[in-house]
Amino acid sequence: MAAAATADALGEAIPVGQRRGFRGRWYRTPSFVAGVSILGTIVLLAVLAPLVTGFDPTYQDLNHTLQGPSWHHLLGTDDLGRDTWTRLVYGARTDLRVAFLAVLFPFTIGTVLGLFSGYYGGWVDSITSWFVNVVVAFPFYVLIIALVFALGSGTRNIYIAITLVGWVSYTRIIRGEVLVAKRRDYVLAARAGGLSDFRILFRHLLPNVITQAIVFAMSDIVLDILAIVTLGYLGLGVQPPTPDWGTMIAEGQTFLTTHWELSTIPGIAVVVTALGLSLLADGLADLLRPE
Amino acid sequence: MSLGGYVVRRLLQLVPIALGVTILVFFLIHLVPGDPARTILGNQATTVRVKLLRHAWGLDRPLPVQYLKFMGRLLHGDLGTSLFYSVGAGRLVLQRLPVTLWLIGFGAVLAVAIAVPLSAFAATHRDRLPDHIVRAVPLVGLGFPPFWLGIVLLLTFGLNLGRLFPVGGYGSGFTGHLHSMFLPALTVALGIAPILIRSLRAGLLEVFEAEYITTARSKGLPERRVLIRHALRNAIVSTVSVLGVNIGYLVGGTLVIEQVYAIPGIGQLMINSIFERDFPVVQAVTLVFSVMVVLVYLATDVAHALLDPRVRFD
Numbered sequence: 001m002a003a004a005a006t007a008d009a010l011g012e013a014i015p016v017g018q019r020r021g022f023r024g025r026w027y028r029t030p031s032f033v034a035g036v037s038i039l040g041t042i043v044l045l046a047v048l049a050p051l052v053t054g055f056d057p058t059y060q061d062l063n064h065t066l067q068g069p070s071w072h073h074l075l076g077t078d079d080l081g082r083d084t085w086t087r088l089v090y091g092a093r094t095d096l097r098v099a100f101l102a103v104l105f106p107f108t109i110g111t112v113l114g115l116f117s118g119y120y121g122g123w124v125d126s127i128t129s130w131f132v133n134v135v136v137a138f139p140f141y142v143l144i145i146a147l148v149f150a151l152g153s154g155t156r157n158i159y160i161a162i163t164l165v166g167w168v169s170y171t172r173i174i175r176g177e178v179l180v181a182k183r184r185d186y187v188l189a190a191r192a193g194g195l196s197d198f199r200i201l202f203r204h205l206l207p208n209v210i211t212q213a214i215v216f217a218m219s220d221i222v223l224d225i226l227a228i229v230t231l232g233y234l235g236l237g238v239q240p241p242t243p244d245w246g247t248m249i250a251e252g253q254t255f256l257t258t259h260w261e262l263s264t265i266p267g268i269a270v271v272v273t274a275l276g277l278s279l280l281a282d283g284l285a286d287l288l289r290p291e
Numbered sequence: 292m293s294l295g296g297y298v299v300r301r302l303l304q305l306v307p308i309a310l311g312v313t314i315l316v317f318f319l320i321h322l323v324p325g326d327p328a329r330t331i332l333g334n335q336a337t338t339v340r341v342k343l344l345r346h347a348w349g350l351d352r353p354l355p356v357q358y359l360k361f362m363g364r365l366l367h368g369d370l371g372t373s374l375f376y377s378v379g380a381g382r383l384v385l386q387r388l389p390v391t392l393w394l395i396g397f398g399a400v401l402a403v404a405i406a407v408p409l410s411a412f413a414a415t416h417r418d419r420l421p422d423h424i425v426r427a428v429p430l431v432g433l434g435f436p437p438f439w440l441g442i443v444l445l446l447t448f449g450l451n452l453g454r455l456f457p458v459g460g461y462g463s464g465f466t467g468h469l470h471s472m473f474l475p476a477l478t479v480a481l482g483i484a485p486i487l488i489r490s491l492r493a494g495l496l497e498v499f500e501a502e503y504i505t506t507a508r509s510k511g512l513p514e515r516r517v518l519i520r521h522a523l524r525n526a527i528v529s530t531v532s533v534l535g536v537n538i539g540y541l542v543g544g545t546l547v548i549e550q551v552y553a554i555p556g557i558g559q560l561m562i563n564s565i566f567e568r569d570f571p572v573v574q575a576v577t578l579v580f581s582v583m584v585v586l587v588y589l590a591t592d593v594a595h596a597l598l599d600p601r602v603r604f605d
Contacts, residue, residue, distance in 0.1 A: 134311030137588075139543030142561070142580045149565045149573060150322040219433075226436050230547055233438050234562060249439055260446050267439035274434020282430070 025287060032283025038276030042269075046092035055083040057090035058241040066259055078251060078262055088269055091243040096273070098155055098238065099224040105163040107217050110170025111210065115201050117171065118178025128175075132168045140165060144227050145236065153236045162224055169220065170213050177209035211288045218281030222274045229270055245270055297596050301589055308585065316578045317361045320348075320570060331374070331568045370578065371571030375564065380575035384557055388579065390461055391556035394545050395583075397472055398479030399534070402541075405480055406487035406530075411518060413488075414495035425488060432485035437544040441478040441551035448474060461554055475552045483534070483541045490533040494526035501525075528598045535591025539584045546580075 026032055045052055060080040067077045075084035117128035135143070147161035181187060182205065190200045231237030232246020240247055245266040252262025320327050328345040329336070344350075349357045364371070370381035413425035462471030498504060499522060507517045546558035553559070557576050564572035 130307060130311060133308045134315060136539065137308055137312050137585050138315070138577070138581045139539040139546070139584055141540075141543030141546050142577055143543075145546065145561070145565070146319055146573060146577045147322065150319045152324060222434055226434075229436050230438060233436075234547065234550065234565075236565070246436075249436075249442065253442060256442065256446055257450055263439070263442050264446075267436065267443065270436050270439065271431070271434050275431055278430050278434060 026283075029283045029286050031279045032287060035276050035278070035280030035283050038272060039280055042092055042273055042276065043096065045089050046096055049086075049089045049093055052089050053083065053086040055086040057082065057087045057243040059083075066255065075265060076259075076261065078248075079255065084248075084262070084265060087243040087248060088245075088266060091245045091248060091266065092269065092273070094238055094242055094244050095225055095228055095246075095270075098158060098228050099221050102159050102162040102224045102228070103166070103217050103221050105159060106166030106220075107170055107213065109163065110167035111174050111206075111213055113167065114171040114174025114213075115178055115205060115209075118175040119182055119197070119201055119205065125175075128171060132171055135165060135168045138165075140223070141227070141230065145231070145234070148231060148236050153231075153239060155238060158228060158231065158237060162227065166220065166224070169216060173212050173216055174209055177212055178205060181205055181208055215281055215285045215288065218277055218284060222277045222281075225270060225274060225277075294593075294596060298589075298593055301592055305585060305589065309582075312578065312581045312585070313362060313365060314358070316574050316581075317358050319574055319577065320350075321354075327570070331570055333568075370575035373564075373569055373572045375567045375569040375572070380571040383560060383572060384575050384579050387555055387557045387560050390554060391545060391549070391558060393468055394472060394475055394479060394549065394554065394556060395542060397469075397476035398483070398541065398545070401476050401480035402484045402487060402534075405484045406491055407523070409484075410488045410491035410495060411523065413492050414499065414522075415514075415518065417496065422492075425492065429485035429489040432481065435481070437478060437482045438547040438551050440481055441475065441548050444474050444478055445551065472554070475548050475554055478548050478551075479541060479545055482544045483537060486537050486540075487530055487534060491526060491530045494529045495522055498522045498526045524598075528595065531591055531594050531598065535588055535595075538587040538591070542580060542583055542587075 060082055061077065062080065064073075064077055065079050067073055069076045073083050073085070075088065077083055078087070113128050117125045143165050144161050147164060148157055151157035151160055187200060187204060190204050195204075228237055229244070229246035229249070232244040233250045235247075235250065237246055238244035248266040249263045252259065252264075252266070255262055323330050326341070326345070328341045328348070328350060332341055332344060349360050352360070368381060370379065370384070372378070373380050373383055376383060409425050409428070413422045416422050462468045504517060504521055507521045508514075512521075545556065546561060548554075549556045549558035550562050557579060561573055561576040563569075564576070
């Protein structure tokens with residue numbers, strides 16, 4: 001229903017590349033600029049982590065545990081004497097990389113299934129929709145956690161779990177868009193011209209329906225970051241000693257009464273990252289909407 | 292179509308989905324790399340014990356036979372036996388279910404109590420400062436990890452600020468539950484309120500454009516009455532659906548929030564069972580969670596049909 005409503009609001013879809021004014025307008029869209037700035041800063045810090053800090057994220061200094069902020073340790077140290085700032089930027093590396101990669105698989109699989117299911121209808125659509133409805137019947141976190149439990153923890157299994165759960169949103173969005181688009185003249189013309197289904201699907205329909213999926217992918221990364229961090233918090237995600245924000249929050253919780261900052265700081269990092277992505281998604285949605 | 296007919300039709304549509312849910316839960320155990328019985332019992336387990344478990348769970352039979360056995364047990368209300376507690380997994384879940392239902396219900400009430408006034412306030416002050424502030428709520432709020440929000444609330448209201456609320460547990464008696472579960476329920480509510488605010492504000496703005504609102508206003512009805520009796524009632528229809536669609540997220544969030552506040556619900560049972568590698572219990576909780584979601588979908592559809600009779604004729 002939501003997909004249909006957005007399709008309505010978008011009106012006729014125009015391929016991204018042919019839209020007038022994307023280049024001329026992006027800097028006048030405040031949410032896009034704010035999103036790119038926030039996310040850009042975090043990505044830059046993550047990429048340049050070895051330059052931003054002189055410490056090793058796993059180096060333990062047991063003589064200097066649980067220290068407050070100082071010039072030497074900008075955000076203090078944790079219970080094992082590891083530098084919090086260092087673990088924060090290296091944690092960004094882990095969590096952002098996993099979240100971005102984790103979106104790629106469901107995006108691709110979901111889009112292709114949505115194309116087929118919307119274009120062919122019939123039994124292809126019935127089967128796909130059945131799978132979608134079954135996956136949607138599970139609470140997001142419950143299914144992710146159950147899958148990671150069965151598969152075992154670790155990054156590779158996080159990708160698998162997120163893919164198994166995440167593809168449904170893309171399939172729903174793309175299917176809805178294709179249902180509208182396949183009745184348009186350019187598709188009818190392509191069919192009348194005798195083009196193959198494959199060509200119609202990937203050369204003509206795909207560029208016209210992909211916009212909504214791209215916009216959704218931005219907010220989906222937010223969901224994935226939250227899922228990865230939650231798995232880390234529960235001890236099922238990225239395994240120690242690899243720095244990860246969720247694990248940091250969980251480890252800090254033991255010292256909540258004396259060192260509240262240990263749990264709070266990585267949480268703020270998650271919130272700021274998510275805000276950057278949400279702003280970017282909003283800005284993209286504005287920019288890609290035809291005038 | 293009568294409401295009863297509509298409910299029956301929706302129930303029939305749920306059958307294939309329920310079947311799919313059981314298949315997925317059944318297959319969870321086959322996702323375990325290698326021999327599930329060996330993985331679950333650990334490396335120290337003797338070959339005999341592994342064999343016994345494999346046989347007890349029917350893992351030595353062909354897949355379709357295993358599934359039919361699983362379904363047969365399920366239809367008799369048997370969700371398997373806990374490896375850790377040695378009692379029925381179904382009984383364990385049922386014991387703890389009321390706690391989780393309390394949390395979800397309380398959370399949903401608080402979410403509505405937060406979302407309705409805020410979105411009404413924003414919609415009546417369109418494009419002015421209050422509106423901009425309320426519109427920023429979903430943007431920021433959706434990025435809060437639910438468990439972290441729980442920790443922050445715990446830190447603020449449980450450990451500091453006069454220790455207003457207990458730091459964990461379930462409390463006893465109705466008022467005890469209300470008191471103990473307030474922070475956890477607030478955490479749940481804050482997780483879903485942003486989504487509700489966004490939908491309700493948009494719904495109200497759309498309704499304000501309608502002619503019957505102009506009529507109501509030109510009749511000289513007080514603005515408060517127009518808002519509550521005419522606008523909110525119509526705008527809430529789409530919000531009920533939005534709440535229904537997102538209930539999965541809400542329900543799933545309680546899983547982690549129970550862990551933060553040490554609340555003995557089925558979420559905590561699931562996480563504990565994961566660490567004890569108690570497969571039947573994890574399967575049972577997963578199944579019960581999805582049954583809850585499916586029932587809520589049904590309930591929102593029925594509520595939608597009650598609020599807006601046109602839905603029944605789709």
